[in-house]
Amino acid sequence: MNEDQSKNLSREERLAAKLRENLRRRKAQGRAISSESDESGVSKGET
Template sequence: MGEDANNKMSREERLAARLRENLRRRKARSRGMRAGESGDSGLSKPDAKS
Protein backbone atom coordinates (compact mmCIF):
# COMPACT_ATOMS: atom_id res chain seq x y z
CA MET A 1 0.00 0.00 0.00
CA GLY A 2 2.95 2.31 0.53
CA GLU A 3 3.84 2.14 -3.15
CA ASP A 4 0.29 3.10 -4.12
CA ALA A 5 0.53 6.22 -1.96
CA ASN A 6 3.88 7.14 -3.55
CA ASN A 7 2.55 6.58 -7.09
CA LYS A 8 -0.57 8.59 -6.36
CA MET A 9 1.44 11.44 -4.89
CA SER A 10 3.77 11.60 -7.88
CA ARG A 11 0.72 11.55 -10.17
CA GLU A 12 -0.83 14.42 -8.23
CA GLU A 13 2.46 16.33 -8.40
CA ARG A 14 2.63 15.76 -12.16
CA LEU A 15 -0.95 16.96 -12.58
CA ALA A 16 -0.27 20.03 -10.44
CA ALA A 17 2.79 20.86 -12.54
CA ARG A 18 0.81 20.50 -15.77
CA LEU A 19 -1.94 22.75 -14.39
CA ARG A 20 0.62 25.40 -13.44
CA GLU A 21 2.20 25.26 -16.93
CA ASN A 22 -1.24 25.51 -18.55
CA LEU A 23 -2.13 28.51 -16.38
CA ARG A 24 1.12 30.27 -17.31
CA ARG A 25 0.46 29.63 -21.01
CA ARG A 26 -3.10 30.94 -20.75
CA LYS A 27 -1.96 34.06 -18.87
CA ALA A 28 0.77 34.73 -21.43
CA ARG A 29 -1.70 34.30 -24.29
CA SER A 30 -4.18 36.60 -22.56
CA ARG A 31 -1.51 39.25 -22.01
CA GLY A 32 -0.46 38.95 -25.66
CA MET A 33 -4.03 39.38 -26.85
CA ARG A 34 -4.52 42.45 -24.67
CA ALA A 35 -1.22 43.97 -25.82
CA GLY A 36 -2.10 43.45 -29.49
CA GLU A 37 -5.70 44.54 -29.08
CA SER A 38 -6.08 47.55 -31.36
CA GLY A 39 -9.56 47.10 -32.69
CA ASP A 40 -9.03 43.76 -34.39
CA SER A 41 -10.07 40.37 -33.09
CA GLY A 42 -6.56 38.90 -33.23
CA LEU A 43 -7.47 36.64 -36.12
CA SER A 44 -5.82 37.28 -39.42
CA LYS A 45 -8.32 37.85 -42.20
CA PRO A 46 -7.57 38.56 -45.83
CA ASP A 47 -8.29 42.10 -46.97
CA ALA A 48 -11.63 42.43 -48.74
CA LYS A 49 -10.29 44.88 -51.33
CA SER A 50 -11.45 44.06 -54.84
Protein backbone atom coordinates in the same frame (compact mmCIF):
# COMPACT_ATOMS: atom_id res chain seq x y z
CA MET B 1 -0.45 0.27 0.01
CA ASN B 2 2.47 2.56 0.75
CA GLU B 3 3.70 2.05 -2.82
CA ASP B 4 0.28 3.07 -4.16
CA GLN B 5 0.36 6.25 -2.09
CA SER B 6 3.77 7.19 -3.45
CA LYS B 7 2.54 6.56 -7.02
CA ASN B 8 -0.52 8.72 -6.42
CA LEU B 9 1.59 11.46 -4.89
CA SER B 10 3.89 11.54 -7.89
CA ARG B 11 0.85 11.56 -10.18
CA GLU B 12 -0.64 14.44 -8.20
CA GLU B 13 2.66 16.30 -8.39
CA ARG B 14 2.79 15.78 -12.16
CA LEU B 15 -0.79 17.01 -12.51
CA ALA B 16 -0.06 20.05 -10.35
CA ALA B 17 2.96 20.90 -12.48
CA LYS B 18 0.89 20.57 -15.67
CA LEU B 19 -1.80 22.82 -14.21
CA ARG B 20 0.76 25.48 -13.29
CA GLU B 21 2.28 25.29 -16.78
CA ASN B 22 -1.15 25.58 -18.38
CA LEU B 23 -2.02 28.57 -16.20
CA ARG B 24 1.20 30.37 -17.15
CA ARG B 25 0.56 29.70 -20.84
CA ARG B 26 -3.03 30.94 -20.65
CA LYS B 27 -1.95 34.09 -18.79
CA ALA B 28 0.68 34.75 -21.44
CA GLN B 29 -1.91 34.27 -24.19
CA GLY B 30 -4.27 36.63 -22.40
CA ARG B 31 -1.57 39.28 -22.11
CA ALA B 32 -0.72 38.88 -25.80
CA ILE B 33 -4.35 39.24 -26.82
CA SER B 34 -4.75 42.22 -24.49
CA SER B 35 -1.69 43.95 -25.92
CA GLU B 36 -2.89 43.32 -29.48
CA SER B 37 -6.26 44.89 -28.74
CA ASP B 38 -4.54 47.85 -27.03
CA GLU B 39 -2.37 48.41 -30.11
CA SER B 40 -5.33 48.30 -32.46
CA GLY B 41 -7.27 50.75 -30.32
CA VAL B 42 -10.07 48.35 -29.49
CA SER B 43 -10.84 47.89 -25.82
CA LYS B 44 -11.92 44.59 -24.33
CA GLY B 45 -15.57 45.68 -24.16
CA GLU B 46 -15.84 46.64 -27.81
CA THR B 47 -16.43 44.20 -30.63
